[in-house]
Amino acid sequence: MKDFDSRWARLVAAARQTPAPADATAPYGFAVRVAARAWTDDRPTLQALFGRFALRALWVACLLMLASVAVDYFYLRGGSQDEYANESLYDPVSEVLTASS
Amino acid sequence: MADENFDLAACLQRVRARDQLAARDLVEHLYPLVIRIVRSHLPRRVAEEDLAQDIFLKMFTRLEQYKGAVAFTHWVSRIAVTTCIDQLRAQKRRPEFRWADLSEKEADVLDSVLTSEGEVAVNDSLAARELVYKLLGQLKPEDRLVLQLLDLEQHSVAEISARTGWNPSLVKVRAFRARAKLKKLFEELQRKERS
Numbered sequence: 001m002k003d004f005d006s007r008w009a010r011l012v013a014a015a016r017q018t019p020a021p022a023d024a025t026a027p028y029g030f031a032v033r034v035a036a037r038a039w040t041d042d043r044p045t046l047q048a049l050f051g052r053f054a055l056r057a058l059w060v061a062c063l064l065m066l067a068s069v070a071v072d073y074f075y076l077r078g079g080s081q082d083e084y085a086n087e088s089l090y091d092p093v094s095e096v097l098t099a100s101s
Numbered sequence: 102m103a104d105e106n107f108d109l110a111a112c113l114q115r116v117r118a119r120d121q122l123a124a125r126d127l128v129e130h131l132y133p134l135v136i137r138i139v140r141s142h143l144p145r146r147v148a149e150e151d152l153a154q155d156i157f158l159k160m161f162t163r164l165e166q167y168k169g170a171v172a173f174t175h176w177v178s179r180i181a182v183t184t185c186i187d188q189l190r191a192q193k194r195r196p197e198f199r200w201a202d203l204s205e206k207e208a209d210v211l212d213s214v215l216t217s218e219g220e221v222a223v224n225d226s227l228a229a230r231e232l233v234y235k236l237l238g239q240l241k242p243e244d245r246l247v248l249q250l251l252d253l254e255q256h257s258v259a260e261i262s263a264r265t266g267w268n269p270s271l272v273k274v275r276a277f278r279a280r281a282k283l284k285k286l287f288e289e290l291q292r293k294e295r296s
Contacts, residue, residue: 034158
């Protein structure tokens with residue numbers, strides 16, 4: 001590491017001798033352009049709003065799907081068959097036929 | 102800053118009231134600070150003016166979040182630094198650093214650094230700078246930034262901490278890791294030396 005440190009130090013020392021670019025004033029019209037756009041960009045666009053809510057909506061949809069699968073699974077695995085078997089079905093046609101005979 | 106008598110607090114108050122003229126004054130006042138950061142971290146193929154504009158627009162958008170906990174210039178510096186890092190992240194780095202990527206002068210400088218103990222000639226300083234940027238370009242943006250500020254620009258750990266928002270221990274750890282990666286790169290280059 002020591003060997004590397006001295007090499008790196010020599011290289012960086014040489015690089016530091018390059019003068020930094022002097023011109024640091026804003027180009028003509030730059031400040032005007034930026035100031036004009038300063039508060040126009042903070043209004044959310046329709047696309048940005050869609051992007052923001054679409055992902056949340058997707059998560060909610062996934063959660064609902066998982067919940068419904070879980071509930072269905074519970075009914076299918078549980079006593080759902082017995083429930084249907086024991087259920088006495090009301091049959092209005094047979095009621096009418098019985099009454100008329 | 103360009104103007105010592107610039108009343109930053111008053112200007113900020115006017116900018117918060119959405120005064121366009123004050124916004125222009127603020128941009129002009131902060132431009133040297135922002136452009137210095139942009140130039141020292143400028144990702145390849147990105148125009149410095151576009152990047153500076155992005156930084157100022159972010160500054161205006163987030164101005165309501167500035168509570169005065171740090172100096173305003175430090176707060177703007179952090180926006181500038183994170184914007185540059187984001188830009189660097191968005192670019193793909195070269196998977197491998199090759200001698201063939203270097204200009205003749207840069208290769209000479211690297212050769213002399215790797216093989217001799219002498220100082221690099223003063224008239225090779227521009228090539229040395231380009232070479233340093235190319236080497237730093239092989240690192241992760243955060244690692245590159247910390248070495249650039251520490252070694253190239255010779256800022257103290259405290260200054261880097263203020264400018265980036267990273268705590269001093271994190272700055273030191275990042276610098277250590279970045280140097281270790283750079284050392285590995287040097288070793289690889291030495292192995293492949295002008296093969």
